[in-house]
Amino acid sequence: MIVITGASGQLGRLVIAQLLETVPASQIVAAVRDPEKVADLAAQGVQVRQADYSQPDTLDRAFEGAEKALLISSSEVGQRVAQHRAVIDAAQRAGVKLLGYTSVLHADSSALGLAEEHQQTEAALAQSGVPAVVLRNGWYHENYTAGVAHAVANGAHYGSAGEGRISSAARADYAAAAAVVLTSTDDQAGKVYELAGDESYTLKEFAADIAQQSGKPVVYTDLPEADYKAALLHAGLPAFVAELLANSDAAAAKGALFDNGRQLSRLIGRPTTPLSASIADALPR
Structure with a gap:
């Protein structure tokens, strides 16, 4: 039995889609806050269980009978450490033999502001004694390609990454890596994977x-971090999102989103998705 938490999210759905290629649906559990959002998975035979990171009493049922599980990091910045610890504790009580965790690239040394909660979660994993594998995911292509239509319409892409090189990959590439690890016959416990795209690029x-x-x-306009955050706020983004994106770009300028180890493509057995392909998919039709 393989449990995927956060299974209604974009990454979770892709992980389950990958698992369904080799694992019977009845052996996959989609653990979600709102089961109605994954009625389509239930229709395919996937087990659906209610699981809320902020309601620990829901987690024991979600992990019942689990041999392996994937903890997809919470999107609730500022609350993630407590939420993740609740999941880790539930996995420990269930006797899970392998718990995967989606961390962030070079979490132990990253300049990204969001790295701190990942560092604390990785420490909690180590202290728990639960056999664990850490998937340190780099940036998703989609973090940038979501703004392609806006860039075409306005003739500009704004950011704060300077000449920093970014080794992103498609979300589906990271999902494929998670599925490989969860279905591997090799012992994955104790491994840490630094996952990033094969190619790198500047925002220019x-x-x-x-x-x-x-x-x-379409031209790239580089802004100071504070100005970029202000521009994002002016565009209507929530304050925490504007803060996150501006901080991440500023960290990228210092190399936080670069990695040339190619562990991701080796793990999935193919090249990572080219950025140009993701841009093509995002262009206005």
């Missing part, structure tokens, strides 16, 4: 790729 190069594929001028 990202804008140039959008321009080339769209046939419209």
